[in-house]
Each structure stands twice: as structure tokens, then as C-alpha cells.
Amino acid sequence: MNIEEMQARQKHIRNFSIVAHIDHGKSTISDRILEATHTVTEREMQDQLLDTMDLERERGITIKMNAVEVHYRANDGEDYIFHLVDTPGHVDFSYEVSRSLAAADGAILVVDAAQGVEAQTLANVYLAIENDLEILPVINKIDLPAADPEAVRKEIEDVIGIDASDAVLASAKKGIGIPELLEKIVKDIPAPEGELEAPLQALIFDSAYDSYKGVILTIRVKTGVLQPGDKIKFMNSGAEYEVTEVGVNSPTPIKRDFLMAGDIGYVAASIKNIRDARPGDTITHLKRPAAKPLPGYQPMTPMVYSGLYPTDNAKYNDLRDALEKLQLNDASLEFEPETSQALGFGFRTGFLGLLHMDVIQERLEREFDLDLITTAPSVTYHAYTTDGEMVEVANPSELPDVSEIKSIEEPFVHAQIMVPNDYVGAVMELAQSKRGEFDTMDYLDENRVNVKYYMPLSEIIFDFFDKLKSSTRGYASLDYEISGYRQSELVKIDILLNGDKVDALSFIVHRDFAQERSRVITKKLKEIIPRRNFEIPVQAAIGSKIVARSTIKAYRKDVTSRIHTGDPDRRAKLLDKQKRGKKRMKAVGTVEVPQEAFMAVLKTDEE
Numbered sequence: 001m002n003i004e005e006m007q008a009r010q011k012h013i014r015n016f017s018i019v020a021h022i023d024h025g026k027s028t029i030s031d032r033i034l035e036a037t038h039t040v041t042e043r044e045m046q047d048q049l050l051d052t053m054d055l056e057r058e059r060g061i062t063i064k065m066n067a068v069e070v071h072y073r074a075n076d077g078e079d080y081i082f083h084l085v086d087t088p089g090h091v092d093f094s095y096e097v098s099r100s101l102a103a104a105d106g107a108i109l110v111v112d113a114a115q116g117v118e119a120q121t122l123a124n125v126y127l128a129i130e131n132d133l134e135i136l137p138v139i140n141k142i143d144l145p146a147a148d149p150e151a152v153r154k155e156i157e158d159v160i161g162i163d164a165s166d167a168v169l170a171s172a173k174k175g176i177g178i179p180e181l182l183e184k185i186v187k188d189i190p191a192p193e194g195e196l197e198a199p200l201q202a203l204i205f206d207s208a209y210d211s212y213k214g215v216i217l218t219i220r221v222k223t224g225v226l227q228p229g230d231k232i233k234f235m236n237s238g239a240e241y242e243v244t245e246v247g248v249n250s251p252t253p254i255k256r257d258f259l260m261a262g263d264i265g266y267v268a269a270s271i272k273n274i275r276d277a278r279p280g281d282t283i284t285h286l287k288r289p290a291a292k293p294l295p296g297y298q299p300m301t302p303m304v305y306s307g308l309y310p311t312d313n314a315k316y317n318d319l320r321d322a323l324e325k326l327q328l329n330d331a332s333l334e335f336e337p338e339t340s341q342a343l344g345f346g347f348r349t350g351f352l353g354l355l356h357m358d359v360i361q362e363r364l365e366r367e368f369d370l371d372l373i374t375t376a377p378s379v380t381y382h383a384y385t386t387d388g389e390m391v392e393v394a395n396p397s398e399l400p401d402v403s404e405i406k407s408i409e410e411p412f413v414h415a416q417i418m419v420p421n422d423y424v425g426a427v428m429e430l431a432q433s434k435r436g437e438f439d440t441m442d443y444l445d446e447n448r449v450n451v452k453y454y455m456p457l458s459e460i461i462f463d464f465f466d467k468l469k470s471s472t473r474g475y476a477s478l479d480y481e482i483s484g485y486r487q488s489e490l491v492k493i494d495i496l497l498n499g500d501k502v503d504a505l506s507f508i509v510h511r512d513f514a515q516e517r518s519r520v521i522t523k524k525l526k527e528i529i530p531r532r533n534f535e536i537p538v539q540a541a542i543g544s545k546i547v548a549r550s551t552i553k554a555y556r557k558d559v560t561s562r563i564h565t566g567d568p569d570r571r572a573k574l575l576d577k578q579k580r581g582k583k584r585m586k587a588v589g590t591v592e593v594p595q596e597a598f599m600a601v602l603k604t605d606e607e
């Protein structure tokens with residue numbers, strides 16, 4: 001292709017992302033776009049096509065973004081190339097959203113016609129506005145009986161402050177509004193700009209590991225042209241490679257002869273060292289390099305930390321390899337080695353939230369065949385010692401001794417909760433009970449409000465969201481950002497099993513809740529930890545003072561005798577079941593502690 005042909009091609013490219021609050025229909029709209037443009041045949045079509053991970057399908061959520069090339073013949077008779085970047089909606093994955101927006105020129109904003117603007121609608125659309133993207137509002141689910149597109153149109157204008165007078169009214173489920181949306185993408189989203197003849201600058205915005213091709217990078221080419229055989233350099237890491245393949249996902253990988261300024265696609269270069277090619281880095285040519293790299297990404301700071309330990313200590317290296325590979329695919333994952341007296345060698349791992357933690361743990365177990373023990377998540381505390389030092393504590397058992405601590409600070413968030421009027425009382429009561437400090441309350445319209453609170457992050461990450469949903473019958477939506485550190489009256493609670501302190505069970509809690517949570521957790525552990533042929537005291541202690549206790553009674557009769565069943569098949573099954581159950585247990589001294597026990601601290605009340 002010569003330069004003139006490339007310039008003409010560039011004018012026909014549209015790069016866009018789809019943003020929305022969770023469940024407002026992003027993935028369904030993407031599916032419909034793929035269908036309407038015949039990117040996939042009907043036979044290949046399955047729901048949530050872009051949610052490629054099994055985990056995403058099972059849970060019905062998008063975790064990873066995906067970039068797909070789509071071809072569309074518009075009403076003007078011209079052929080257009082769309083690069084569609086699907087993004088996750090959950091607050092834990094907003095990092096993925098901001099990365100994909102940096103690769104796009106426009107954003108489709110999907111708002112549910114029955115729900116209206118929700119907390120993450122706002123958070124995500126602001127990210128798009130910050131990235132100077134053209135925003136196309138789409139009011140989806142107009143087929144629902146409760147849909148009120150006009151009210152939602154007004155809400156988009158009043159609350160977000162963008163023109164929604166010609167928002168597309170759609171039902172992704174029924175295919176309504178999709179042709180109109182495709183035309184609007186052509187008309188309203190600007191074609192990419194970027195010199196084709198300038199030195200190469202390509203932004204890496206995602207990466208994944210392939211055991212045959214090495215690291216595969218998803219890139220947005222900003223300037224220049226990239227071809228197989230090109231010698232390239234990563235401007236931040238300094239690594240050099242030769243390109244083996246370029247292409248696009250449509251949605252399966254298709255090799256191409258080149259990627260040019262404006263394209264979004266993938267590149268492989270037999271990259272074996274995953275540290276050489278991090279998202280945020282810029283690719284340029286070795287021979288004719290760009291003057292400077294593109295602005296990368298702000299590193300994300302994890303919100304919560306938890307210890308990951310292989311149940312089989314021999315798998316420590318496997319776990320490290322698995323974490324390194326996952327990190328490549330998930331730049332927000334952080335980890336460093338730690339040791340626990342109770343659990344052995346493992347990693348303190350940082351996550352963006354509990355859902356993220358859950359997903360990582362499940363991916364490690366499924367994709368890398370590991371059995372893990374995860375300790376309860378903890379935020380990072382700042383402990384000020386009497387000699388004036390500040391110690392960052394992401395692992396509660398590492399909190400310095402009480403006698404050495406002058407004060408402790410914990411992270412607070414600014415939370416906004418959007419909720420119908422009727423539930424404001426319930427929301428406030430809940431926020432107050434979680435040590436929330438009221439900030440403001442604004443009306444979104446006659447019957448919905450936006451309530452803002454300052455709250456300790458530690459209270460939010462545990463069960464706040466679930467409680468919020470249940471106390472508002474699912475109507476409330478929540479978004480938050482870190483607002484800073486504040487001093488709090490915090491204490492560390494240690495758990496002793498059979499008289500031995502189990503470091504991996506320690507947790508930090510507000511003094512006012514210490515007694516109650518100690519009582520609940522000792523009771524929970526009593527239910528969870530299997531009995532032995534001796535009595536096991538379970539104690540909670542602050543320093544050397546025992547504040548709560550329970551006792552796991554010794555069993556009297558030999559329960560294993562139940563296995564002596566005549567049927568060998570059944571017996572094998574029982575033994576197998578026992579073995580699998582055992583996998584996620586860890587012998588701590590004389591006591592077998594199952595995985596569940598480490599999460600018991602998350603349950604803040606009795607069920």
C-alpha cells in the first residue's frame with residue numbers, strides 16, 4: 001500500500017471504546033455490532049463473545065478489555081474499519097477502562113433506560129472526558145417495561161453535562177438502534193490523526209503470554225508504520241526485538257502485512273522476557289527512533305493486600321512464575337515474597353479490590369493448576385512509631401508492638417452512592433455503622449439522590465457493597481476514590497489456636513469493633529476448623545490480653561470408621577473427596593486450618 005492509499009485508509013478508521021455502569025449492556029452492544037457487521041457468522045455467535053475467559057462467561061462480567069477489528073459499509077457507500085475496545089464496568093477494573101480509553105478516539109456511553117445514570121457511569125464517562133474523547137450517548141434496554149428514555153436523556157444532560165438530544169435509543173437485546181449507532185460512529189467519532197511517514201510510536205496498552213509466540217502485545221499505533229521483520233525497541237525498558245507477526249483480532253487473530261498510524265492491533269516478536277514489554281511502554285524502530293516515548297500510564301496503587309501461599313510448599317516457584325505471567329496480562333497486580341510462620345513461603349499480593357482478588361486467585365488455580373491458601377485482605381496502614389518513623393503495614397502480623405506505636409493511620413475513601421429517595425435513610429444508617437462521615441447530598445432528579453461519605457477503605461472492601469445492595473433492594477450504586485490517610489483508633493487482634501499464635505490470621509480493626517469482631521471470629525473458627533481427638537482452644541488476643549475465646553471439642557468416636565463402607569467404589573469416592581478437601585487446608589502446628597478460616601474475618605456478623 002502506498003502512502004496515498006494509507007492516508008485514504010486512515011480516514012476510514014474509527015477507534016472507540018464502550019463505557020458504562022456494570023450490567024447496562026456494554027457487552028451485549030458489542031455482540032450486536034459484531035453481528036450487524038458480519039464479523040462473526042450466526043453460527044459462531046455466542047453471547048458475550050468478547051468475554052473470552054471462562055470466568056467472564058460464568059460470572060457474566062467483563063474482566064479484561066478486548067480490542068476487535070470490525071468492517072462496516074456505511075450508508076455513504078464507503079467501507080470503514082472500526083476498532084472496538086470493550087471494557088469492564090466493575091469499580092475494581094477501572095484501571096482497564098482508563099488504559100483502553102488512552103487508545104481510543106471516541107467512547108460510546110451506554111446508559112440503561114430503566115436505571116439511569118449510576119455511579120460508574122459517572123466515573124467512566126469522566127475518564128473519557130479527561131482523555132478528550134468524543135462521547136456518543138446510547139440509551140439501552142428501551143424494551144424494558146420500566147424504561148424511561150426521556151428521563152434518562154435529561155439525567156445524562158443534567159448530571160453528566162453532555163448533550164444527549166440525539167442519543168441513540170437502543171435495545172441491544174432486540175437489535176433496535178444498532179444500525180443508527182453504526183452510522184453515528186462513522187459520523188461523530190473522529191478518524192485518527194497521526195503522521196504515517198513520521199518515526200514509529202506505538203503505545204502498548206495490553207499484553208498476554210502465548211507459549212508459542214511469546215509475549216503478544218496489543219498496541220495503538222500513533223505515528224508511522226510497523227511491519228513483520230522490523231527491528232524494534234521498547235523506549236522505556238530499552239529491550240530490542242525483531243517483529244515476527246502483526247495482526248488484528250476480528251475476533252480471532254488475523255495476520256496483517258502492516259499496522260499503521262491509527263490502527264489498533266497486536267504484535268509478536270518472540271518476546272520471552274515479560275519485563276521487556278510492559279503496558280504503557282512505547283514501541284519505536286531501532287533504525288529511525290521517535291524522539292520521545294508516548295506518555296505511559298499512571299501506575300495503579302493496589303487497594304488491598306493479601307497473602308497467597310501454595311498449599312504444597314514445593315509449588316512456591318510455580319506460584320511465582322504464574323504470578324509473573326498474570327501480571328503481564330494484568331498490570332495492576334503487584335506481589336512480593338513474604339514468609340509466614342504458619343503458612344511458609346508465599347507472596348504478599350496487591351489487588352484493586354475483592355473482586356479482583358477473587359478473580360486472580362481463581363485464574364491462578366484454573367490456568368496454572370495451583371492450590372492456594374489466601375489470607376484475609378488488608379488495606380495498607382501507616383504506623384507511626386515512638387521514634388518518629390512511619391512503617392507501611394500491608395500485612396497485619398507485621399504491625400509493630402503496641403508499646404512502639406504512637407499512632408496509626410488508615411486509608412479513607414470519598415464514596416458516592418446513588419440511590420432512590422426512599423432508601424436514603426437505610427444508606428445513611430449503614431454508612432454511619434461503618435464509621436462513615438457524611439459529606440454532602442445532591443438531588444439527581446425528583447426521586448434520586450447522590451449521597452457522599454468519607455469512609456474507611458477497610459470497611460468498604462469487606463461487606464459494605466453487599467450490605468448496601470441488600471438494604472436498598474439492589475437500587476444503590478457505589479463508586480469511590482481514595483481521599484487520603486486519617487488517624488484512627490486501631491488495634492491488632494491475634495488469633496491463637498491451641499495456644500499458638502497463627503500469624504496469618506491476625507487482623508487490624510477499630511477499637512470500638514474489636515470485642516465484637518473477636519467474639520464473632522472465634523465462634524466462626526470453631527465451626528470451620530475440623531475437630532481433632534483433643535480439645536482445641538480458639539482465642540483472640542490484643543497484645544497479651546485474651547478478649548474472646550471458644551473451644552473446638554474433641555471428637556469422641558472415630559469418624560473415619562464411616563469410610564469403612566463395603567462398596568469399594570463409594571469408598572474410593574469418599575477418599576478422593578477427602579483428599580480434594582484436604583488440598584486447601586494447611587497444617588498449622590497440630591491443627592488443620594481450611595482456606596475458609598482465613599476469610600472468616602471478612603464476616604463481620606453472625607449468620
Ligand SMILES: Nc1nc2c(ncn2[C@@H]2O[C@H](COP(=O)(O)OP(=O)(O)OP(=O)(O)O)[C@@H](O)[C@H]2O)c(=O)[nH]1
Pocket residue numbers: 020021022023024025026027028029060061062087088089090140141142143144170171172173174
Ligand atoms: N431487556 C434488555 N436486557 C438487556 C439489553 N441489553 C443487555 N441486556 C441484559 O443486561 C444484562 C447485562 O448485559 P451485559 O451486556 O453483560 O452488560 P455489561 O455492561 O457488559 O456488563 P459487564 O460486562 O459486567 O460490565 C444481560 O443479562 C443482558 O442480557 C436490552 O437492550 N434489553
